[in-house]
Amino acid sequence: MDDLSAPLGQKRPQRAAARWLGKLGLNRIPVTPIQALAGGLGLAVGAVALWAVAVDDPLGGEPMVVVAAKTGGANAADPAGATDTKGNARRYDGPPPTAAQPSGAQTVNIIDGASGKSQQVVIPVNPAGPGSSSNTASAPPGDQHLLEKTxxxxxxxxxxxxxxxxxxxxxxxxxxxxxxxxxxxxxxxxxxxxxxxxxxxxxxxxxxxxxxxxxxxxxxxxxxxxxxxxxxxxxxxxxxxxxxxxxxxxxxxxxxxxxxxxxxxxxxxxxxxxxxxxxxxxxxxxxxxxxxxxxxxxxxxxxxxxxxxxxxxxxxxxxxxxxxxxxxxxxxxxxxxxxxxxxxxxxxxxxxxxxxxxxxxxxxxxxxxxxxxxxxxxxxxxxxxxxxxxxxxxxxxxxxxxxxxxx
The missing domain is CATH 3.20.20.370 (Glycoside hydrolase/deacetylase)
Known part of the structure; x- marks a missing residue:
């Protein structure tokens, strides 16, 4: 079929692409199936790398265990001696008082002392606070004269x-x-x-x-x-x-x-x-x-x-x-x-x-x-x-x- 008998618009993109590749000298490069496969793998690796950069989840894939703790702990994400966004040292005033701790949870990555495995530990706050009946119903109370309130x-x-x-x-x-x-x-x-x-x-x-x-x-x-x-x-x-x-x-x-x-x-x-x-x-x-x-x-x-x-x-x-x-x-x-x-x-x-x-x-x-x-x-x-x-x-x-x- 010559150009006069071919349907209009069918060959133009191919001819234009061929001319563009010819200018770059790429129309002479043979592409084998192995090279095509390698190119596909390269694209996949690039996509994964882009995802890793864009997604903020450094602990993704690690095992999780949920562990309860009582109110009164400092924010584990804001430890003593940390710095602000400008690199200036912040004053440490200790963990906040029990009554001031909001509801929520703390998440830390710890090493299990028994197994040696790293775990992401989520520590929910107990609104009842330390010493609440919900936490100590089965525990013998400490002798009150041997306790100091802090x-x-x-x-x-x-x-x-x-x-x-x-x-x-x-x-x-x-x-x-x-x-x-x-x-x-x-x-x-x-x-x-x-x-x-x-x-x-x-x-x-x-x-x-x-x-x-x-x-x-x-x-x-x-x-x-x-x-x-x-x-x-x-x-x-x-x-x-x-x-x-x-x-x-x-x-x-x-x-x-x-x-x-x-x-x-x-x-x-x-x-x-x-x-x-x-x-x-x-x-x-x-x-x-x-x-x-x-x-x-x-x-x-x-x-x-x-x-x-x-x-x-x-x-x-x-x-x-x-x-x-x-x-x-x-x-x-x-x-x-x-x-x-x-x-x-x-x-x-x-x-x-x-x-x-x-x-x-x-x-x-x-x-x-x-x-x-x-x-x-x-x-x-x-x-x-x-x-x-x-x-x-x-x-x-x-x-x-x-x-x-x-x-």
Missing amino acids: RHGDVPRIGADGARPSTAYARPLAIPPGKADAPRIALVVTGLGISTKATNDALTRLPGPVSFAFTPYGHEVDQLVGRARQAGHEVLLQAPMEPFDYPDNDPGPQTLLTSLTAEQNIDRMQWLMSRFQGYVGIANFMGARFTASESALGPILRETGKRGLIFVDDGTSSRSLAGQIAGANNIPFAKADVVIDNVPTAAEIDRALGRLEAQARERGIAFGVLTALPLAITRVADWTKKAEARGFVLVPITAVAIKAKSS
């Missing part, structure tokens, strides 16, 4: 009669007949409260002398603390402290930081201490950088001692100065001799328990710590059933800390 809620204190929370909430030390000289072992399970299932597993399987350390963020943390106390377990509050890779590794809201002043950290600590009541002391949650700084850790340990509490170091950081500071200030203190599930396999957990036994026989007393991993709880629960027959006595954590102070 703008964040009630926190522990030494009573006017000299009574200390570390003794008032301690489990009575019961040594079986004929076992007065038997080697003693204290165990602490950490990371409880966030996972109700893990906490219930520990409550069901572990005997009363085993002490429980709770983080302040759990959905029903005060009910779980109440159940633990009713079952005879001593309770510790785990205070989130700055690790070396903070903020990539974030323990959670109100983390104690080396970049804050002593006053700011103590204010944060009071927020943490108001989350639940009935604990005998404070334990670190992470905190390798924080516990290595005397200027940061010292005021926190002195505040702990001033309020009649013990301090427990979980033994995960060799740089920790907690023992030196506690000794210099006459603060009841205990540091784990063995991290039982440092290598979370059945064989290694059993070997760690063997090392704990050896230290108890050698020194008369030893202290082991484990996280709330199901395997660790299972192995330790099985071990506790045979401990007495093997010549050991299980004791609560205060038996170790109080002895350390008096020795």
Whole structure:
């Protein structure tokens, strides 16, 4: 068909396009199917890159868990020492008072201390506030004369009669007949409260002398603390402290930081201490950088001692100065001799328990710590059933800390 017999307008776009390509020299370039496929993939990659730049969702795709917390926390998105949009440092006035906290939620990205996995944690505000009946119906109330009211809620204190929370909430030390000289072992399970299932597993399987350390963020943390106390377990509050890779590794809201002043950290600590009541002391949650700084850790340990509490170091950081500071200030203190599930396999957990036994026989007393991993709880629960027959006595954590102070 020649140009005279062809329908009008059919060939003009093709001829014009051919002339345009000819000017660019592209009409001589052969295009193979592989090249066409590569071009399509390039377009797809470009589209994804454009979407990533345009969409503001840095945590997209990460697992989420919803965890309740009580009113009174500072805005986790506006931490102390942050800067404004012009780069100027803002004044830090501490977390807002409980009554001033609006309804809503806080979202942070934390590392689960038990699994090591990163999680986006949404912490809804409870309008009832700390100490509300909805949160504490099943929890034994703290002794009122051992509580001090602060703008964040009630926190522990030494009573006017000299009574200390570390003794008032301690489990009575019961040594079986004929076992007065038997080697003693204290165990602490950490990371409880966030996972109700893990906490219930520990409550069901572990005997009363085993002490429980709770983080302040759990959905029903005060009910779980109440159940633990009713079952005879001593309770510790785990205070989130700055690790070396903070903020990539974030323990959670109100983390104690080396970049804050002593006053700011103590204010944060009071927020943490108001989350639940009935604990005998404070334990670190992470905190390798924080516990290595005397200027940061010292005021926190002195505040702990001033309020009649013990301090427990979980033994995960060799740089920790907690023992030196506690000794210099006459603060009841205990540091784990063995991290039982440092290598979370059945064989290694059993070997760690063997090392704990050896230290108890050698020194008369030893202290082991484990996280709330199901395997660790299972192995330790099985071990506790045979401990007495093997010549050991299980004791609560205060038996170790109080002895350390008096020795």
